[in-house]
Each structure stands twice: as structure tokens, then as C-alpha cells.
Amino acid sequence: MLSRPPVPSVSTFAARPDWDVFCRVIDNFGDIGVCWRLARQLAGDFALHVRLWVDDFDSFRLLCPELDPGLSIQVLQGVEIHCWETCFTPVVPARVVVEGFACHLPETFVEHMAHLSPRPVWINLDYLSAEEWVSGCHLLPSPHPRLPLIKYFFFPGFAVDTGGLLRESTLRARRLQFSGSAELRSAWWRELGSTAPPASALLVSVFGYDNPALGDLLRAWEISEQPICCLMPLSRTLPVLDAFAGRSLGSGDIIRRGSLEVRVLPFVEQDRYDCLLWLCDLNFVRGEDSFVRAQWAARPLVWHIYPQQAAAHLTKLDAFLAIYCAQLPQASSVVLRDFWHAWNAGRIETMAWGKLVAALPQLREHALRWDAELSLQEDLLGRLVRFSCSRL
Numbered sequence: 001m002l003s004r005p006p007v008p009s010v011s012t013f014a015a016r017p018d019w020d021v022f023c024r025v026i027d028n029f030g031d032i033g034v035c036w037r038l039a040r041q042l043a044g045d046f047a048l049h050v051r052l053w054v055d056d057f058d059s060f061r062l063l064c065p066e067l068d069p070g071l072s073i074q075v076l077q078g079v080e081i082h083c084w085e086t087c088f089t090p091v092v093p094a095r096v097v098v099e100g101f102a103c104h105l106p107e108t109f110v111e112h113m114a115h116l117s118p119r120p121v122w123i124n125l126d127y128l129s130a131e132e133w134v135s136g137c138h139l140l141p142s143p144h145p146r147l148p149l150i151k152y153f154f155f156p157g158f159a160v161d162t163g164g165l166l167r168e169s170t171l172r173a174r175r176l177q178f179s180g181s182a183e184l185r186s187a188w189w190r191e192l193g194s195t196a197p198p199a200s201a202l203l204v205s206v207f208g209y210d211n212p213a214l215g216d217l218l219r220a221w222e223i224s225e226q227p228i229c230c231l232m233p234l235s236r237t238l239p240v241l242d243a244f245a246g247r248s249l250g251s252g253d254i255i256r257r258g259s260l261e262v263r264v265l266p267f268v269e270q271d272r273y274d275c276l277l278w279l280c281d282l283n284f285v286r287g288e289d290s291f292v293r294a295q296w297a298a299r300p301l302v303w304h305i306y307p308q309q310a311a312a313h314l315t316k317l318d319a320f321l322a323i324y325c326a327q328l329p330q331a332s333s334v335v336l337r338d339f340w341h342a343w344n345a346g347r348i349e350t351m352a353w354g355k356l357v358a359a360l361p362q363l364r365e366h367a368l369r370w371d372a373e374l375s376l377q378e379d380l381l382g383r384l385v386r387f388s389c390s391r392l
Contacts, residue, residue, distance in 0.1 A: 003323040010066035017094035020050040020120075022084065024103040025056035030306070032060050035100045036079075037166055037270060038125070041381050043078035045169050051094060053084040062267045070274035096388045113145040121391040122149055125386070128156040128165075128288050130320040133163045133378070139387065154387070156380055165292050167379040174370075175278050175297065180340045187270075188275050192265060193252070197229035201261070201279070205231045205276055206284040208304040216348040218252055223260040223350075226357070233274060282360065284343075291319045299365035302343055317344060328366050332359045 019042055023035035026183075029224045032054060039052040052059050066076055072083040079163050088106040093113045097120045099105055102245040113120050124142075145243040153321050197203060202224075207212065214237050221228045232241065234251055241262065242248055245255050251266040268276060273290070277283050277297035283295040286304040294301040303320070305313045321340065325333040335355045342348050 014091050017051045017080070018042075019050045019096045019098065020053065020094040021050060021098045021100060022053045022103050022105055023055070023100040024084070025059045026055065026101075029059060029063060030289055031101050031289040032056070033063060033270065033287075034125075034166065035098075036060070036063055037289065038098070038381065039079045040077050041166065041168050042385075045381065046385060049080070049094075049130070050078075051080045051082055052345050053082045057083055057086040058269060063269055065269060083129050087265065092116075092119050092341040095122065095392060099124045101127060102123065110144075110149070114144075114149050118392065119149060121388045123388070124151055124152045124256055125163075125384075126153055128157045128292065130158050130323055132319070135159055138162050152391075155382060158320075160377055164271075164377055164380040164383050165295075165374065166381060167296060167375070169379075171274075171296055172375060175274070176270070178275055178278055185279065188272070188279070191272070198227065201227040201229040202282070203229050203231070203280045204282045204284070205233075205280045206237060207233050207235050207273075207290055208237050208286045209307070210236045210239060210285055211304060211343070211344050212240065212346045213348045216350075217353065218244045218260065220348065220350040220353040221260040224357075227259050228261070230262045231265055231280065233273070233276070234250070234267045236373060237262065238264075281364075284334065295367075295374065296371060298368045300360055300367050302340060305344060305346075305357060314341075314344070316349075324370065327369065329362060331365070332362045335359045336363065 005131050019039075021035050021042075023032050025032045035052065035054075036280050038201050042048045042050045045196070057067060061067045062221045064076060067081070068074055072085070077203070088108060090108055090112065093109060093116060095118075097105070097113065099122070100119060102124055115123065134155045134157045137153060138157065138161065142151045142153065143149070144151065154163045156165060158165070166207070178188075184348075185196065204221075217240070218230075221230065232238075238249065241255075241264070245253075245262075249264050251264055253264045255262040258349050265276075270289075270293075273291055274297070277285075277290075277294055277299060280297075280299060282300045283294045283297065284302045284304065285291050287306050287347050291301075291303050291305075294303075303317070307313055317340065321337050325336060326334065336359065339348070339356045343353055
């Protein structure tokens with residue numbers, strides 16, 4: 001790994017960039033969450049000159065609070081960030097161009113790519129899936145219909161013949177340092193203006209889409225034999241929590257009912273969210289970015305997959321469960337599968353929660369094994385950089 005470069009200013013970047021990463025913020029921060037993480041790792045782990053093009057600075061700012069929405073170009077954490085405006089200003093394309101999730105590059109930019117020598121390596125970074133077909137489609141070339149350009153499809157995945165998962169080189173070391181330091185954990189709570197719950201409490205985080213099953217879960221937690229502290233960053237789950245509380249809630253609010261305490265947190269940036277995952281005994285996550293980070297947290301998790309028409313998302317859910325549960329004892333596997341399906345269907349029975357709690361010790365051991373095994377694979381960015389270099 002190259003040493004981390006000094007943080008540059010905009011004026012430092014004059015030559016043709018190494019990488020361009022394009023992102024449209026479609027919904028729920030998943031697209032920008034992945035692209036921002038990718039750009040930061042390119043700059044941090046590989047000392048590359050990266051331009052990140054984003055069409056929605058207001059949404060992006062929630063993940064990156066230091067972003068100034070009034071500046072169309074700025075450098076943050078070593079990444080040159082550009083506002084991707086409707087009227088695209090022509091620039092010289094980078095040596096590698098990443099089209100995040102088929103966001104469709106500006107036509108003038110594509111035309112410019114075709115006239116460069118050597119032409120850029122053009123990659124469409126697709127969505128994560130554990131489905132078997134991903135291995136066969138990963139790195140397939142797609143020639144442009146009229147220009148001398150080839151776009152390659154890069155599929156993140158869990159198998160060695162896919163694109164892998166995003167993972168910074170320092171991630172596991174940072175997690176171990178945080179988990180082993182009472183001082184770092186106390187500092188995290190202080191930064192949130194809060195304190196750690198009693199050691200006897202089960203600590204749970206919930207970050208998800210709008211889900212009526214959350215109401216079922218809150219009622220089950222309220223009558224739990226064990227105290228439960230739920231940390232809930234602001235997200236689309238808030239309306240269900242409002243209904244449970246009988247009032248409108250916001251960041252900093254706390255609800256206490258029976259055995260349950262719910263703390264409403266602000267929308268936290270990526271690094272602080274990692275710490276939240278590391279702290280908790282169980283993490284409810286959604287989409288792609290938080291789903292992957294929960295696996296790197298080596299803690300039990302419940303995934304709310306992004307809903308698709310004709311229940312196509314359930315095929316993806318089962319594909320992941322098939323590989324994730326393969327080494328779980330049968331009883332724990334059934335409990336986890338049933339709970340994940342109930343959560344995604346929008347209805348949780350109190351008995352289902354009780355079964356999941358009983359399985360948590362085995363699920364914790366499994367999460368540690370899963371993290372250790374996945375970490376033996378090359379990460380997504382290592383595979384992506386290696387492939388791009390082979391095509392330059």
C-alpha cells in the first residue's frame with residue numbers, strides 16, 4: 001500500500017486525473033454512499049488523483065458534512081469533488097472512468113473519451129448481488145454502438161470470481177482498536193451528546209426503509225425481559241417511531257417505555273456510522289452500503305433489502321442467505337432466515353424476536369467467522385485497480 005498523500009488543494013490538480021467517478025443520487029444515499037467510499041479509498045489507499053462527479057450536493061452533504069453546497073468544485077479528504085450539473089462543462093476525461101450504477105455519462109464526455117489516446121478504461125460499477133449469474137457477467141465487455149469504446153461491467157460480490165466488496169486497508173485494524181478502547185468508545189458517545197447504556201442492555205441499531213414491522217419490534221422490545229437500547233439514526237423509519245411515541249420526533253429525542261429505550265440520532269457520516277455498528281450487539285441495515293459495512297463490523301445483522309417490483313428483491317435476499325447461512329447450525333439458520341423474511345415482509349411476531357435473541361450468541365460467532373473469511377479475499381478496489389491497470 002502506498003503511503004497516504006498530503007491533502008491537496010484544487011490548484012494542485014492540473015494534469016489529467018487518474019480516475020473519474022460519476023454518481024447520480026437516485027434514492028436513499030446508497031449510490032453516493034458507495035461512490036464516496038470508493039473515491040476516498042482510491043485517494044487514500046492508492047494515492048490517486050480522483051474526480052468525483054455528484055448531481056445532488058444537498059444529499060451528499062449528509063454523508064460529508066464538510067461539503068460546501070455553494071462551491072461547484074472543492075477538494076475534501078483528497079478527492080476533487082465536482083457538482084455534476086445539467087449543462088456539463090467539457091473536461092479531459094481521466095485515465096479510468098467509473099460510471100456508478102449505470103448513471104449514464106454526459107454524451108460530450110463520452111465523445112471526448114473516444115478521441116483520446118490511449119482511450120480511458122470505462123467501467124460500469126453495478127449493484128451488489130450474491131446471485132450465481134453475477135460471476136458469469138462480471139467483467140463482460142460492451143462495445144459502444146458507434147464509438148471505438150468498450151465499457152466493462154464490474155459486479156461486486158462475495159465469490160472470488162466477482163468484483164468483491166469495498167474494504168479499506170485499515171478497516172479491521174480500526175475496528176479492533178475502537179472495540180478494545182474504552183476511551184475511544186466513551187469519546188464516540190460524548191460526540192453524540194450521549195452516554196453509554198447500562199452493560200446489561202442489549203444494544204441495537206436500526207437503519208432502514210419505511211417498515212411497519214418496526215412497530216411490531218418496538219412493542220416486543222417494550223415487554224422484553226432484557227433491557228434494550230435502540231439507536232436509530234434519522235432515516236425513513238422515523239414515521240413508524242413517531243406513531244409508536246404518539247408525537248413527532250427528531251434528533252436527540254429519547255423514548256422510554258417498559259424495557260425499551262430508543263435514542264434518535266442524527267444522520268451520521270460514514271466513519272461514525274462504522275463505530276455505531278461496532279458498538280451494537282445487533283444491527284438492522286438496509287440497501288447496499290450499510291449492509292456491507294455491517295458485515296465488516298463482525299456483528300449479527302438483519303438486512304432490509306431495497307424493494308423491487310414483482311418481489312425480485314426476495315431472490316437476491318435468498319441468494320445471500322444461502323451463502324451466509326451455509327455454515328450456520330440448522331436451528332440458527334432457520335431462525336435467521338425466517339426473521340429476515342418477516343422483516344422484509346413488514347410483519348414481526350414477538351415469538352420471532354425471542355428466537356432471534358436466543359440465537360444471538362451463535363450468530364455473533366458466525367459473524368466473526370464470516371468477516372475473517374471474507375477478509376482473506378482481495379477487496380473490491382484492489383480488483384478494480386488491478387483490472388484497470390491491465391487495460392491501460
